[in-house]
Amino acid sequence: MSEKIDARGLSCPQPVIVTDRKMKELGRGVFEVLVDTETAKENITRLAQQSGWQLDVNEEFGDIRLVLKKV
Amino acid sequence: MSKAVQFFSSRWGIISAGLFVGIFAPLLQHWGNPKNMGICVACMERDIAGALGLHRAALVQHIRPEIVGFVLGALIAAILFREFKPRGGSSPVIRFFLGFFAMIGALVFLGCPWRALLRLAGGDWNAIVGLAGLAFGIWIGILFLKSGYTLGRSTKAGGFSGLVFPIVMIVLLLFLLFAPQFGRTPEGTPTGPIFFSQKGPGSQHAPIVVSLIIALCVGFLAQRTRLCTMGAIRDVILIRNTHLLSGILGIVIAAFMMNLILGQFKAGFSDQPIAHANHLWNFLGMVLAGLAFALAGGCPGRQLFLSGEGDGDAAIFATGMIVGAGFAHNFSMASSPAGPGAYGPASVIIGLIFCIVMGFTMREKIS
Numbered sequence: 084m085s086e087k088i089d090a091r092g093l094s095c096p097q098p099v100i101v102t103d104r105k106m107k108e109l110g111r112g113v114f115e116v117l118v119d120t121e122t123a124k125e126n127i128t129r130l131a132q133q134s135g136w137q138l139d140v141n142e143e144f145g146d147i148r149l150v151l152k153k154v
Numbered sequence: 155m156s157k158a159v160q161f162f163s164s165r166w167g168i169i170s171a172g173l174f175v176g177i178f179a180p181l182l183q184h185w186g187n188p189k190n191m192g193i194c195v196a197c198m199e200r201d202i203a204g205a206l207g208l209h210r211a212a213l214v215q216h217i218r219p220e221i222v223g224f225v226l227g228a229l230i231a232a233i234l235f236r237e238f239k240p241r242g243g244s245s246p247v248i249r250f251f252l253g254f255f256a257m258i259g260a261l262v263f264l265g266c267p268w269r270a271l272l273r274l275a276g277g278d279w280n281a282i283v284g285l286a287g288l289a290f291g292i293w294i295g296i297l298f299l300k301s302g303y304t305l306g307r308s309t310k311a312g313g314f315s316g317l318v319f320p321i322v323m324i325v326l327l328l329f330l331l332f333a334p335q336f337g338r339t340p341e342g343t344p345t346g347p348i349f350f351s352q353k354g355p356g357s358q359h360a361p362i363v364v365s366l367i368i369a370l371c372v373g374f375l376a377q378r379t380r381l382c383t384m385g386a387i388r389d390v391i392l393i394r395n396t397h398l399l400s401g402i403l404g405i406v407i408a409a410f411m412m413n414l415i416l417g418q419f420k421a422g423f424s425d426q427p428i429a430h431a432n433h434l435w436n437f438l439g440m441v442l443a444g445l446a447f448a449l450a451g452g453c454p455g456r457q458l459f460l461s462g463e464g465d466g467d468a469a470i471f472a473t474g475m476i477v478g479a480g481f482a483h484n485f486s487m488a489s490s491p492a493g494p495g496a497y498g499p500a501s502v503i504i505g506l507i508f509c510i511v512m513g514f515t516m517r518e519k520i521s
Contacts, residue, residue, distance in 0.1 A: 092307030094451030125163050
């Protein structure tokens with residue numbers, strides 16, 4: 084069961100900050116971030132690309148589930 | 155559509171938005187807007203506050219169609235790309251006062267971050283001091299953000315709530331076009347409730363249609379590309395990411411070239427248009443503005459674009475800025491080319507205390 088962060092409704096740049104913090108805390112592995120704006124999705128996508136994490140994006144019921152993975 | 159989405163979120167997308175602003179802001183000056191003020195969200199909201207009689211500084215009263223266009227352009231983009239999502243409820247009162255104090259800081263410097271960039275591109279070196287202050291204020295905001303500062307989550311709101319601010323903008327446009335004069339002085343002469351400067355910066359403006367069309371395009375592009383001056387500096391400091399910064403560089407480089415072409419470039423610290431050379435308060439004014447923007451999550455322009463997307467919290471911030479502009483002039487807090495207003499320095503210190511108290515006290519664990 085991967086860890087999950089609910090970043091819905093948070094102002095920019097808090098979704099990025101909590102994601103970045105989790106990346107540093109885990110070092111590698113899998114976790115999920117739930118966001119609700121395209122801006123948060125794009126910002127986390129750039130952060131993932133920059134720090135070498137793979138990203139899967141699933142949109143469901145207006146929310147966006149981002150699965151981040153690093154082996 | 156998906157290709158358009160990809161382009162706008164790419165580096166070339168944001169650079170294009172920056173270039174557009176950098177080309178057309180100096181042109182707006184050429185066509186009539188005040189010098190180094192082709193676009194300035196703070197100044198233009200201040201002019202709107204004056205036009206509505208919220209302050210009586212006779213030189214800076216005008217309903218600026220640029221502000222209207224920014225919100226409506228963002229609204230159109232958000233609806234077209236299915237990003238119009240009414241939302242709100244994230245500490246609205248604090249956001250109002252962050253907007254209020256952000257405006258006071260900006261009016262001590264005399265410009266929002268966009269005008270700081272345009273002043274730089276026009277050779278006004280005081281802008282360097284202001285931008286340094288802006289970056290320092292944002293850095294303080296980042297320290298708070300990293301240590302757990304948050305204004306809490308926004309939640310989805312009813313469909314119509316996201317349209318309230320855009321409708322207010324349409325009403326402002328009608329006020330501009332029809333300029334109702336149903337107020338009367340004791341002598342019976344028509345006056346107000348909409349006021350327009352007869353001289354000074356408030357009387358200088360490009361043709362309404364031109365301003366409106368350019369602003370609609372800026373609003374559209376900025377909503378798609380998330381152009382944000384505060385975010386540009388913040389992302390470089392926070393995550394070493396230069397995506398948003400490339401848009402900002404696009405503005406400065408294009409505006410610099412345009413100013414050279416149009417003969418609007420004049421280098422120096424002194425005698426710059428609608429500016430003063432008090433370095434201390436140029437710096438500290440923008441420290442306050444930068445900190446308030448960072449705590450609220452966006453520069454004044456970005457707050458307008460978010461308002462167009464249906465973000466009620468951003469609309470509250472923008473409203474706080476307009477009200478703050480009224481107070482800034484009524485309470486002698488705004489600067490003039492002669493220097494800071496009598497109570498400008500004191501108000502900046504009060505604003506900084508407010509922001510710092512919020513930074514330390516608004517905390518919540520996100521999991």
